[in-house]
Amino acid sequence: MKKKAVVVHSGGMDSSLCLAAAIKEFGKENVLSLSFTYNQRHSQEILQAQKICKHFGVDHTVLEINCLAEITESALIGKNQEIQHEEGKAPNTIVIGRNGLMARIAGIHAHHLSAKCIYLGVMELEEANSGYRDCSRAYMDLIQAALRMDFADDSFEIRTPLVQMTKRDTMEFGYKLGVLEYLLEETITCYEGIPKAGCRKCPSCRLRNEGLKIFSLEHPDFKFSYRNEILNLIA
Secondary structure, three states, X not given: OOOOEEEEOOOOHHHHHHHHHHHHHHOHHHEEEEEEEOOEOOOHHHXXXXXXXXXXXXXXXXXXXXXXXXXXXXXXXXXXXXXXXXXXXXXXXXXXXXXXXXXXXXXXXXXXOOOOEEEOOOOHHHHHHHOOHHHOHHHHHHHHHHHHHHHOOOOOEEEOOOOOOOHHHHHHHHHHHXXXXXXXXXXXOOOOOOOOOOOOOOHHHHHHHHXXXXXXXXXXXXXXXXXXXXXXXXX
16 A cells, blocks of 8 residues: 555544645545554544544554553543643643654654655644644654654655644634535544533633634634534633
8 A cells, every 4th residue: 555645633623634635635545544542531533533534535544552651641641630731831631742753653654655744733822822842843843854864765744734823724724625514523622522612621622612713703604513602602
């Protein structure tokens, strides 16, 4: 099997937008969706990734990195910790090194499949607002440099199309790709695994729903099943 792009795909909105972007550029037959299990807080996201891939007609692979649960702690690993985010501190949902590890594994697999790029849905907004240090372009540039050295290939790319966007911008991106309505119904962004508007409390839900509310106000004719719930959220 050969591919032109590998997308690190959690089943959430951002990674699914990256999947749609890769499909648009390379064609569905040339894209691989790659999901990871690491004893994450909820497994529903993997099931949604599988469902989305079936809908888009792309191949999907799941790899295990469950050793993360043995070597580090996070409220996103298992269900034993309450999600907390104190002002001025990184939330306890950060999984140290996760994005870098996933990028390196995805890169190695991409190289084996003759693909010249991988996609990750990281956003610097997450670094600024949620303390996720591995969500910046600078961080991915370091991983990209290491992969290029590994492969002896200076053309290999880590693509991060959303990295400088706001959440509202990502909604516009999906809207222009023609996939926004479907992804709003089928992706899971909430840390608790709750679909659609989610728990409305965790950092991921708050950022996403605030951006979606702005987008919805700007696009009064755009409909989805929980639009009114989003518009009624307190600013």
